[in-house]
Amino acid sequence: LWTSGGTLLAEAAFPTGTPAGWQEVTLAEPVPIAADTTYLVSYFTSSGYAASRPYFTEANRSAYERPPLRALVDGEESGNGVYVYGSASAFPNLSYQSSNYWADLVFVTSIGPVIDTTPPTVVSTIPAGGASGADPETSISAIFSEPVNATYLDGAVFELRDAGGVLAPATVAYDAATLTATLDPIGVLAYNSPYTATIKGGAYGVQDLSGNVMAADFVWSFTTAAEPPVLDHFGFATIVSPQTAGLPFTVAVTAYDQNGVVFSGFSGTAALSVSAGSIQPLQTGAFSAGVWSGYVVVSNNEALTGVVISATTGTVTSSSAGFDVQLLPAGPPFYTLTSPAYSYLTGEVFPVTVQAYAGAQINLGDDNHQLPVLVPSSNVPLLENATDGLWTEFTHTSRPYPSIMAPHNEYENNVGLPLMRFYASGIPDGPYEVIANLYDNAQMRYFYGFTPDDPLAHSVVVRGGATGYQHTEYSLGTVNIVGGVFNLYVQDADLVSGTYPVFGWAWVRLAPVKTGIRFSTADDAHQSPVLVTTTNAGLLTNDGQWTEFLYTSSRPYASVMGDVNEALPMMRFFTDGVPSGTYDVFANLYDTNSIRYYYGFTADAPDSQSVVTQGGFVTGEQHREYPLGRVTVTDGTFSLYVQNADLVSGTYPVFGWAHIRLSPAGLALSSSSPGMQFDGDGDGIFGEPEDASSVLLNNTFTINARGMSAGDGITITAAD
Incomplete structure (x- = not known):
């Protein structure tokens, strides 16, 4: 029964x-x-x-x-x-x-x-006698050996007291179906505290249905669980002072519970704020084992003292100790000027050599260009481990340089690679094209960013299939360097096609980009014949006409486009009001496939020169800038003539021209001394018009100078 x-x-x-x-x-x-x-x-x-x-x-x-x-x-x-x-x-x-x-x-x-003369007994309890870790929010129950009379089972018979003997307010109920009496405390019991439950026997205690009373009080004790940890405050690791405005530095934040113990179970995020200036990012990533560590950037137009960073989650806010923020220093000069000596007689002729900064190759395997710093390894299983959450500085016996590598699916496996910062200092301020040497075994989408808060901001797709060293250079776009420091942040990649899951970064080249005159090929004032802008992609091919196409989903500007298989009319791109001089010409070209673009600087030879794009730029603006050579303008007008292109690899036959940029190839020299004269044309006559300028050849030139008035600390400056 x-x-x-x-x-x-x-x-x-x-x-x-x-x-x-x-x-x-x-x-x-x-x-x-x-x-x-x-x-x-x-x-x-x-x-x-x-x-x-x-x-x-x-x-x-x-x-x-x-x-x-x-x-x-x-x-x-x-x-x-x-x-x-x-x-x-x-x-x-x-x-x-x-x-x-x-x-x-x-x-x-x-x-x-x-x-029936058998008295009822208690056969089991919850919590059990002597139990520890009982839930403070649970009820206390006892099961009897037989049905009992509920009339005699109430708060006076079934009670709960704390270690001090204080009665816990509660309600008592009896379930005849399960022979169970339940005491439900009103409110939550104290954490980590002993309690004693009593079910009274005797004349005024529990009775069965035949009136038999329980022989004696049934008493048992238990201890409640310790209070679960809750977030109480954050602690900041010491921030070295001073930091530099606009440059990333590491901040480590630890979550603590109400007992001052590291709250290892905290996996939330915290909002970041700063007492002066601005901070990026505005929120930490998820804490792991109670700790978050990451890059932040504090920006301001003036130096700051006593800056504090605060972390906030809900009602919990904690702040770091104060630190100072200094302004970003200027980078080294872009042009270096030297002469054989630095003391001359008045009127004495001496040569001045101007050397332009040629750019830099940053080898990412060097410890002073990577953070975190890695240890070189040739262990292939370590490289291919997709669950260790680690970068590998991998050295291959057939490759003369290391590459910073990892399986792309570390991110998808929710392991997550740490944010990798590639950096270099001592770079002259200015715009640069960033060119990366990437592992190119399988077609892979590489993600990257120039700020630590968004390492997935940009991407480039490599073609795959590279042999030899299995690395290929790809353009990552342009970046403007301020303060002489270059930063690149990487954390993930996606396999587009192929099977081998590893991606890798070997080096980054910074190629100086000179400013100058820039115009859009889609402007009516800069194209002949004049076209009408359209968003109809069906007009791009098979009509023998150029199309001024605006791709609204990802490109904010129109591009003059055609099909490599069409017989197109000659198109002239031009701009007026160009100062006479020598210019390097750059074009922003459609670059989803590798295409040979033909062009010329005269109407009779629109295909006399060519440039081949690397292709693979299938997201975002889908255009890259390429050099077209050097041209001299004498009449105030620049012209570029285009008519056709050839598909080198890939299947999509469309090519397109978006912008043209003219960068002055010449430099102007000046001096702090009004008596300084130059002989730019080398005819021996100083001070003629245009004599205080010259054109760089292989990033350098030498010009004769002479000082016609005496002085100390005289300087000569070159500027583009």
């Missing part, structure tokens, strides 16, 4: 060798049952069973209702009848097609002379 909740109330063994037919066994002691309460009767056998189905249906009620008892209709509370398979007797909780397994009971309304 069971309660509906699965508590065993009584059991008896059938004798063996009984004859066929109904078998009956008498319980050692009759079990009194309560009104309006569901019970369950079962038997266990290992040799088969009888069943009739369906039986406990609504239509068959008359077969199984015998007032004052009735069996339940299948589905009324749960299934009926019920069964369970096992090697020993167990509470049956499965049903099948309202089967009748022919288990019944003997019930009498009175037990006659048989009197």
Whole structure:
């Protein structure tokens, strides 16, 4: 006999060798049952069973209702009848097609002379006696050995007290189906504290349905769990002072709980703010094991003192110790001027050599150009490990330089590569084209950024299939360097096609970009014939006409485009008002596929020169700037003539011209001494018009000078 909740109330063994037919066994002691309460009767056998189905249906009620008892209709509370398979007797909780397994009971309304004299007992408790780590928000319960009288079970009989004997306010309820009394505290119990529960026995304690009282008080004790950690404050690692405005530096923030212990379970983020100036990023990444460490940049137009950085999550705000911020110093000069000596007589002729900064190649395997700093390795399994969350400075025996490499799917595996900063200092301020030597085994999309808060801001797709050193140079666009420091941040890549998952960075080249005159080929004032802008991509091919196409989804400017297979009319791009002089010419060209662009500087030879684009620029503006050579303007007008192109690799046949840029090839010289004269044309006559300028050849030139008035500390300056 069971309660509906699965508590065993009584059991008896059938004798063996009984004859066929109904078998009956008498319980050692009759079990009194309560009104309006569901019970369950079962038997266990290992040799088969009888069943009739369906039986406990609504239509068959008359077969199984015998007032004052009735069996339940299948589905009324749960299934009926019920069964369970096992090697020993167990509470049956499965049903099948309202089967009748022919288990019944003997019930009498009175037990006659048989009197129940067994007092109730507590058979189990939750929490158990002596338990630790009990939930302070849970209820306390006890299961009795038999049904008890709920009238005598209340807060005066079932109570809970703390270590000081203070009674915990609570409500008490009794569930006859499970023989369970439950004490539910009003409010939350104290953390990490001992409590004692008591169920009273004796004359004023628990009684069963026959009036038998529990012989003695049942007492047990337990201890609640320690208070779970909650975020209390942040701590900042010491920030070295001074920092430089506009340059990244590392900030480490640790989360602490209410006990001053590192809150290792904190994995949220915190908003960042600064007491003066501005800060990027405005939010940390997710904390790991209670710690976040990353780059921040503090910017301001003036030097600052006592700056503090604050981290905020919800109502928790903590700040760093103060530090100073100095202004970004100017980078080294772009042009270097030298002479054989630095003391001359008045009127004495001496040569001045001007050397332009030629750019820099930054080898990313060097410790002073990478952060975090890596240790070189030739371990291929280490390189290909996609779950270690580590960069590898990999050296290959067939490659004379290392490459900073990792599997692209470290990011997808939620391992996450640490943010890698490639950097160099001592770079003259100004604009540069950034060219990266990238591992080019499989077609891969490389992500990168020039600020630490967005290392995925830009991307370039490599073609794949490179042999030899398996690296190829790709343009990453232009960047303006201020303060002599270059920064590049990388963290991820995506495999576009192919199977080998590794990507890698070997070096970065900075190629100086000179400013000058820039005009759009789509402007009516700079094109002949004049075109009309369209967004219809269907006009790009097969009509024998140029198309002034605006790709609105990713390009903010129009491009004059055509099909390599078309016979196009000659197009002239031009601009007036150009000062006479020598200029380097650059063009912004459509670069999704590798294409040979033909052009000329005279109308009779529009295909006399050519440049081949590298291709693979399939996202963003899809255009890159390429050098077209040097031209001299004498009449104030610059002209460029174009008519056709050839597809070198790829399948998309469209090519296009967006902007033309003229960068002055000459430099002007000046001096702090009004008596300084130059001989730019080398004719021996000093001070003529244009004599104070010259044109760079292979980034240098030498010009004669003489000082016609005496003085100390005289300087000569070259400027483009």
